[in-house]
Amino acid sequence: MPDQAKHTRRIFTGVDTTGAVPIEYRFSHARNGNRRLVVVFANLTAPDEYGWANGVLDKVRANILWIRDSFEGANTYYLCKGMDFLLERSVAGLIDRVMRSLHLTPQDVTVFGSSKGGSAALFYGLKYGFGNIVASVPQFHIGSYVLADMPDAARLMMGEVTEHNVAVLDAVLPDLAAASPHRNANIYLVTSPQDEQFPRQVQPFLHLFQGYANFNLVYNDSVLITGHGKVTLRNLPTIMGILNLLVDGVVPRIGLITNGGEVPEPDLTAIEQFLKDTSQVKGDSFPRPVITFPPAEALLPPDGVAVAGFAPGGVRVSIWENGKYLASAPVAADGSWSWQANRAFTAGRHLLRVFAADASNVQSERSDVVFTIDRHAPRAQPTVTETPPPAPVVTEPVDNSYVPGPTVRLSGHAFGAERVELAIGEHALGTVPVEDGLWSWQPAWEWRGGGHTVEARAAYSDGRTSPPGQVTFVVAGALARNPVLQQRYGG
Incomplete structure (x- = not known):
């Protein structure tokens, strides 16, 4: 892919942990209120395993979702780990949540990729019924390909590399293309006879698309194409043209062409909440080093x-x-x-x-x-024992907040700690265990109305205790009688 001096779009990064497998992604909002989503799958040589993420798509006017294909240090074709297809369902869930957050339908989605990303675009487009599929030089016999050329991916995808598992992965895409009910998808398959994979991985499967309403084959017979990796580059202007037409609602085919549908000031509430919830940087719940x-x-x-x-x-x-x-x-x-x-x-x-x-x-x-x-500076040995462990973070209730009471639950996180000890001044309230970094405590008694400041200390298995973290809150009951509290916390 061509180098790009810089990105001209703001990029959000995140991890969607809603599904069984955490899925990393990047996202960029549409330009000028465009009502389309382009989902990008990574090719074999994608930097950081995000395909087409170096600025080449900056002028595509749609919302763009890049999905990373890196799991345990290897690729998976966005399909499976150890023949467990929970990974596929997690990827599909991410696409669905972004699509719905943008108030779009599957017909508004274009899936795009080259090489293994092209295989993924065909797979997700045909299985989940997305409106447009742009696939450049895909592999159809995925099992045979990873066995021969991607041994790390073969081990990760199959777990045990056997002839049976190779055959299962080889059949995934051809069987889907032969039986998919989504035959009105607009499919654009880019290939070339100069691609060394064309005779084995593309040509034998083209007949599977004979029953599709709008299947388009971009067949580039150019002597300037010198191998698999060059096909997409030589066709890049065509691919970008197709993408921009599709995201503008123009489907390159003979028949009715629809256009428009932009919303100049779209409601971004749902997608912004999704981006916040799945942000890769969790500064509010994960302490900095x-x-x-x-x-x-x-x-x-x-x-x-x-x-x-x-x-x-x-x-x-x-x-x-x-x-x-x-x-x-x-x-x-x-x-x-x-x-x-x-x-x-x-x-x-x-x-x-x-x-x-x-x-x-x-x-x-x-x-x-x-x-x-400074070359004259003396060498010093690093130490990590001089700083006490961090105090627990209290996330509920919010500091300086008003709570209805009379029961109040306190919760938060204290990563690495064994337990959290709670107190008001010299009066101990209780101790609660920490599980997976999280803690939660609710007493059996009721809180009196008024203001309270609770201190929380983290205790570790090696005997260390953190400085106190604290939270101040007001319990209903004193508010109506106290004009100062009314002014501070509201009526």
């Missing part, structure tokens, strides 16, 4: 750069400089992590940005560390 070494504005020798700290709730931290990835470091059970650079840093001032990620790749907010490289 604490950096204990080096101290701010430290002087370090060129070959002595190390970073360490705490990241409770994370399984790894990711370290970046100037927008470029440097390294990842695992997070230990107690939340500690450390990283030692394996190269010398240049002289001068450096800023490293660090974030934590959990097992679903949900990310924390970023933490920065600034240091200066």
Whole structure:
């Protein structure tokens, strides 16, 4: 795919954990109120496993949903892991939730991809009845292809690589094309005889589309095409033209052409709520990493750069400089992590940005560390034991809020902790266990009306105790009698 100087669209990233398998995505709103959605599946060489995400689709006027094909470090054709197709249903669920959040129907959706992304576009379009399918140089016999050319994908998709499992995956797309009830889909299949995969992976299956109302074959017989990867590039202007026609409601076929339907000021409430709920960065519920070494504005020798700290709730931290990835470091059970650079840093001032990620790749907010490289600086050893563990976060009730009472539940998160201890001043209220980083506590007694400030401390299995976190709230009963509380919390 051609390089792009920069994106001209705002991109949102997220993880949809609604289904059985967490699905990572990127999303960009439509231009000028366009009422279409383009779903993009990744090709074999897509950077970061997001296909066509380098700016080449910036001028496509529709909403765009990119879906990542990276699970346990390998690809899956968006189909299965260990022959378990829960992954497919999770991907389909993500598309459905985005589509419904935009108040669209399947007829308003175009699925698009090249190579394995083209196979996925055909599969999801034919199985779930999306209106338009644009597939460039797909593979139809998926099992045979991954067995021969993608051994990591074969192991991940099949679990046990057997002739039976290869045959099952080989049959998925041909059987679907032969039996799909969605024969009014507008299908545009791009291919070339110069593609080395054409004789085995495309040509034998073209007859399966004879009963489709609007099947179009873009057949590029060009000597300038030198292999599989070049077919899509040579046809890129055609593909972009087809996409833009489809998202404008113009279907390239003989017959009635419909256009328009834009909404200049669309209601984005539902999709914005979806983006918020599935945002990859969960700063409100996932604490940013604490950096204990080096101290701010430290002087370090060129070959002595190390970073360490705490990241409770994370399984790894990711370290970046100037927008470029440097390294990842695992997070230990107690939340500690450390990283030692394996190269010398240049002289001068450096800023490293660090974030934590959990097992679903949900990310924390970023933490920065600034240091200066000086060849005369002494080497220092990193430490992660000087900073106490973070206080629990109370998410319910909201701090400084008014609650109806008389029963009040307190809940929140304390990643890595064993339990949370609650108190008002010197008076202990109770202790509650932490499960999967979350805690919740509701007493058997009723709260008296008025204001309360509750402190919460996290206790860890190694004996450490955090500083207190606290929440202040007002319970109904005192509000009507107190004009000061009325003014602060409302009538």
